[in-house]
Amino acid sequence: xxxxxxxxxxxxxxxxxxxxxxxxxxxxxxxxxxxxxxxxxxxxxxxxxxxxxxxxxxxxxxxxxxxxxxxxxxxxxxxxxxx
Amino acid sequence: xxxxxxxxxxxxxxxxxxxxxxxxxxxxxxxxxxxxxxxxxxxxxxxxxxxxxxxxxxxxxxxxxxxxxxxxxxxxxxxxxxxxxxxxxxxxxxxxxxxxxxxxxxxxxxxxxxxxxxxxxxxxxxxxxxxxxxxxxxxxxxxxxxxxxxxxxxxxxxxxxxxxxxxxxxx
Numbered sequence: 734x735x736x737x738x739x740x741x742x743x744x745x746x747x748x749x750x751x752x753x754x755x756x757x758x759x760x761x762x763x764x765x766x767x768x769x770x771x772x773x774x775x776x777x778x779x780x781x782x783x784x785x786x787x788x789x790x791x792x793x794x795x796x797x798x799x800x801x802x803x804x805x806x807x808x809x810x811x812x813x814x815x816x
Numbered sequence: 817x818x819x820x821x822x823x824x825x826x827x828x829x830x831x832x833x834x835x836x837x838x839x840x841x842x843x844x845x846x847x848x849x850x851x852x853x854x855x856x857x858x859x860x861x862x863x864x865x866x867x868x869x870x871x872x873x874x875x876x877x878x879x880x881x882x883x884x885x886x887x888x889x890x891x892x893x894x895x896x897x898x899x900x901x902x903x904x905x906x907x908x909x910x911x912x913x914x915x916x917x918x919x920x921x922x923x924x925x926x927x928x929x930x931x932x933x934x935x936x937x938x939x940x941x942x943x944x945x946x947x948x949x950x951x952x953x954x955x956x957x958x959x960x961x962x963x964x965x966x967x968x969x970x971x972x973x974x975x976x977x978x979x980x981x982x983x984x985x986x987x
Contacts, residue, residue: 737888739886739888739956739958740886740958740960740971743886789888789891789956792888792890792891792894793891794895794954808888808891808956810888810956810958811958811971811974812953812973812974813952813953813954813955813956813957813958814952814957814958814959814971814972814973815885815887815916815928815951815952815955815956815957815958815959816871816916816927816928816948816951816952816955816957816978
């Protein structure tokens with residue numbers, strides 16, 4: 734699955750996107766963020782405050798309890814500040 | 817299923833008949849608000865109200881060199897379209913334009929344009945306000961400040977009053 738990072742999440746992780754392969758017991762978006770936070774210091778910094786973070790599966794906003802299922806693209810980002 | 821196909825065909829005709837003209841663009845270059853709005857009412861005799869809102873890059877402390885706007889390509893357009901369709905289903909609109917820029921934008925330059933056209937002003941004002949409230953909280957854009965003198969600035973933080981503004985339409 735493709736992981737995309739935006740804004741300060743991208744800066745802290747140190748890349749805009751990558752291929753990730755979480756273990757099978759990771760079922761939800763929230764669990765995936767928890768797993769990512771353990772993948773190194775940069776990920777720990779990016780996912781330090783998971784509660785406030787937003788996610789999208791295949792370009793649709795999802796909540797943290799959403800199932801990853803067969804997602805092709807999952808994006809992580811801070812609350813949006815456009816307009 | 818033939819039956820299902822037929823009904824969706826008629827639904828499509830009905831949709832085309834009642835839906836307003838919707839223009840959504842996510843672009844790096846600037847825009848001409850007056851020209852965009854004029855295109856919406858050109859050769860129309862049934863539009864009585866045209867609301868045009870332009871959001872500009874502003875410098876509050878006299879230190880902002882520019883805002884850098886990052887977006888999620890693909891999803892940004894889709895989210896704005898979704899919000900525009902929601903506005904179209906809520907108010908009787910004749911046209912909607914929503915343009916959002918990305919990249920480096922300097923104070924005084926336009927960032928976002930929302931234009932709504934309807935028979936009467938109430939619907940056009942409400943829909944424009946609804947579109948802006950939802951664009952700010954749902955469309956995947958993020959602003960980073962670039963300060964004068966080359967100093968690195970912070971990412972703009974989301975405001976709770978923006979969430980509250982979007983929330984009021986759900987009531």
